[in-house]
Amino acid sequence: MSIARTPTLPLVVALLLLGGCPRNPATGSRQLSLVSEEQEIELGQQAAAQVEQQVGLYSDPAVQKYVSAVGKELAARSERPKLPWSFRVLDDPSPNAFALPGGQIFITRGLMTYLVSEAELAAVLGHEIGHVTAKHSVDMISRTQLAELAFGVGTVLEPGLAKFGGLAGGGLQLLFLKFSRDDENQADVLGLRYLGRSGYAAQGMPNLLATLGRQSALEPKGRLPTWLSTHPSEADRVERTQELIRKEGVDPAAGKVEREGYLARIDGMAFGEDPRNGYFTGQTFVQPQLRISVEVPQGWKAQNLAATMAALSPDQDAAFELQVAGQVTLEQAAQQFAASGVQTSQARGATVNGLPALVMEFTASTDSGELQGSATFIRQAERTFALFTYAGAERLARYADVFSQTVASFRPVSDPALLEVQPARVKIARVAQPTTLEQFNAARPSSVDLQRLAVLNQVEPQTQLVPGAAIKRVVGGTAARGG
Numbered sequence: 119m120s121i122a123r124t125p126t127l128p129l130v131v132a133l134l135l136l137g138g139c140p141r142n143p144a145t146g147s148r149q150l151s152l153v154s155e156e157q158e159i160e161l162g163q164q165a166a167a168q169v170e171q172q173v174g175l176y177s178d179p180a181v182q183k184y185v186s187a188v189g190k191e192l193a194a195r196s197e198r199p200k201l202p203w204s205f206r207v208l209d210d211p212s213p214n215a216f217a218l219p220g221g222q223i224f225i226t227r228g229l230m231t232y233l234v235s236e237a238e239l240a241a242v243l244g245h246e247i248g249h250v251t252a253k254h255s256v257d258m259i260s261r262t263q264l265a266e267l268a269f270g271v272g273t274v275l276e277p278g279l280a281k282f283g284g285l286a287g288g289g290l291q292l293l294f295l296k297f298s299r300d301d302e303n304q305a306d307v308l309g310l311r312y313l314g315r316s317g318y319a320a321q322g323m324p325n326l327l328a329t330l331g332r333q334s335a336l337e338p339k340g341r342l343p344t345w346l347s348t349h350p351s352e353a354d355r356v357e358r359t360q361e362l363i364r365k366e367g368v369d370p371a372a373g374k375v376e377r378e379g380y381l382a383r384i385d386g387m388a389f390g391e392d393p394r395n396g397y398f399t400g401q402t403f404v405q406p407q408l409r410i411s412v413e414v415p416q417g418w419k420a421q422n423l424a425a426t427m428a429a430l431s432p433d434q435d436a437a438f439e440l441q442v443a444g445q446v447t448l449e450q451a452a453q454q455f456a457a458s459g460v461q462t463s464q465a466r467g468a469t470v471n472g473l474p475a476l477v478m479e480f481t482a483s484t485d486s487g488e489l490q491g492s493a494t495f496i497r498q499a500e501r502t503f504a505l506f507t508y509a510g511a512e513r514l515a516r517y518a519d520v521f522s523q524t525v526a527s528f529r530p531v532s533d534p535a536l537l538e539v540q541p542a543r544v545k546i547a548r549v550a551q552p553t554t555l556e557q558f559n560a561a562r563p564s565s566v567d568l569q570r571l572a573v574l575n576q577v578e579p580q581t582q583l584v585p586g587a588a589i590k591r592v593v594g595g596t597a598a599r600g601g
């Protein structure tokens with residue numbers, strides 16, 4: 119959850135109310151008659167706005183500008199140079215990249231920290247450009263999927279509150295299309311083509327794939343980054359892309375690599391979760407920039423997204439969300455909520471831990487049935503916060519106590535130990551004398567283990583490092599764990 123968001127509805131309710139896409143007036147069903155290029159662009163832009171809101175952009179204009187420039191250069195040499203291409207870096211620690219229809223391409227800062235050259239960055243972007251130029255996102259997916267994509271609702275459109283689990287599982291996944299293996303292979307081929315046309319070393323592609331393979335092996339099972347779980351295995355792709363490069367008769371090392379330049383660009387980039395966007399310590403969710411905390415009920419699964427912190431009951435039949443309503447008064451926040459398409463009761467005054475508050479009950483009729491709950495608006499410092507607690511109408515009574523305890527746990531935070539948190543960061547260091555990575559790390563330890571450091575640098579722990587070589591370290595980070 120970050121500072122500058124202006125949500126008005128619980129995220130899930132908003133998505134359910136929005137529905138998939140405009141109803142066809144003739145049939146009353148939600149469908150698209152045809153996907154023209156205009157529609158493709160529009161759908162992509164809508165979905166991209168959703169991604170930006172749910173995940174948040176990495177707040178470093180220089181990095182954004184850099185990635186955009188590399189991407190646009192590649193796209194200008196593609197078969198669809200006139201699309202309104204957009205390349206953005208998401209503030210997400212998991213290594214991921216994806217393309218939305220119409221040329222909307224995203225890469226996470228998490229993926230960027232694992233790359234060691236501009237050629238690899240170009241390989242990622244080239245692959246994603248390939249999905250767009252080959253119109254995979256338009257041709258392959260069904261109309262329904264496209265509709266879901268447009269609004270980022272994913273499985274939420276299916277009946278049953280249990281499907282909220284999909285949402286709590288993370289915004290990104292919902293927006294990610296599962297392309298077929300053939301599509302992935304084609305995107306690799308196209309990516310290589312754009313790399314070549316822009317003068318980058320083809321080796322960027324197999325290097326990138328090999329690194330992602332090593333990176334995924336470090337992660338606990340079941341926590342595979344999306345980019346990997348939806349793509350064919352890296353080992354296959356490494357081989358296949360090398361085969362392709364051989365067949366083309368291209369020298370894989372010839373062309374721009376831009377290792378030093380790339381590493382300079384990511385020097386200082388946040389690594390892993392950024393606790394400044396909110397973190398969990400035990401059952402407590404702390405948002406240090408907003409200086410507030412709230413207790414998540416025992417056993418609930420909580421997810422900290424850009425626009426909201428959402429928690430889901432173990433039976434997936436009740437939810438709790440915390441949002442910033444912004445610099446509006448309690449009354450304004452309540453009015454906005456009442457005008458947002460849900461049925462609301464009269465607001466009544468209350469206090470939460472001594473803070474002024476307004477409480478409203480609400481009912482939302484959605485495709486998934488009737489949702490009922492309450493919205494509590496709380497004033498703290500210059501901001502109004504919104505806490506939503508809700509469940510299927512018939513389940514509401516079961517959660518009355520849990521809901522009231524959760525709302526009552528909202529409080530201001532002033533403890534510096536909780537407020538002064540920083541993410542770990544990638545720092546670029548120079549090797550002074552001949553040494554292995556292991557020796558280098560023993561002398562100047564990173565805050566990640568040696569295995570991960572080796573993957574980050576695309577070497578082995580025993581690899582001899584050349585004096586003068588730029589090496590990534592990971593430094594800092596606080597004990598607080600990000601959500």
Ligand SMILES: [Zn+2]
Pocket residue numbers: 245249297302305349
């Ligand atoms: Zn792909």
